[in-house]
Amino acid sequence: MAAICVFCASSRTLDQRWLDLATETGAELARRGHTLVSGGGCVGMMGALADGARSAGGRTLGVIPQSLVDLEVADLASDELLVTDSMASRKTLMIEKSDAFLTLPGGLGTLDELFEVWTTATLALHAKPMVLIDTDGFFRPLLDWLDSLAEQNFLKTAGRDLLTVATTVPEALDALESRLT
Template sequence: MGGLAICVFCASSSRIDRRHLELAEQVGAELARRGHSLVSGGAKVSCMGAVARAARAGGARTVGVIPQALVSVEIADQDNDELIVTPDMRSRKAEMDRRSDAFLVLPGGIGTLEELLEIWTSRVLGMHDKPLVILDPHGMYEPLRDLVVKLADHGFVRPRAFDAISWSRSVPEAFDLLEVRQVHLTPTGEDYAEAEP
């Protein structure tokens, strides 16, 4: 299977360990090798820039989406095949969601966490059936996973939330999971009444 528009959520911070940049480069290269295209946050710096450069080097099409306020801060990647400048962060995320067939989450900061949780929640609520995978070879998201398990144990999160996401420690496995057709989760009235996953 090929030809997916894969949205990669990842860091724009310049103060990160080199291993995270290398992971982003591996993701971009694998994405291109499998014939997919990239949708990203449109920044030239850090992991965002690394994944896009590696994807283009492998022949993949890249689309960057960046809010006007961050064009100079995150340094917009003008080498994208298409660079979309949005009025704000909310419209940025909406445009990235609209253009994507699947979502891959790499280690990142609170912005990446926000993107992950929004996509995860909307999938649990049946608002989309696009694959969502966390690629975490270094265990950065293990505390989050433990937290969600604990919340589920206390009844705050429904077990179905774990059907809406996949976790991986390797790049090839993450792409294998992204390429699997997802089962649409049909929410119950109870899900909507509580408005929580």
């Protein structure tokens, strides 16, 4: 099957519902036979995501910079853990190792990863599918702003349309799978 990269929060102070969403996502990826590619952390939603995948028999590939390994937040239980020299090289390697991208709720790091993948897609540097899970309207303000960018011609409609929005994990994975070649 596919290597699906999931971007999400690594905060240790999140509500349980976000950790549950990450666990569900990892488990559903594994049930469908996909490999999880993640940021290689063992905390927050990132850790719950990897644990969910492994609990359902899935393969996990983590990509993490040495600076985070030094902070002892690396997912040492990963089937494969790739250590990079920087956050920038981490993103590049995650893009290279993945067939598709799924974004869960998160903060600045999650948005940075999403925008990196999305921007490179708009530049035709890859044609890998991207889906954002908008659980409980988490991303609604961002999506409204992005739509306003398109309305003002700061974002081409074709570029905006590269990002699919789903509200549930099964809907998101169905959308990704339908676009995988």
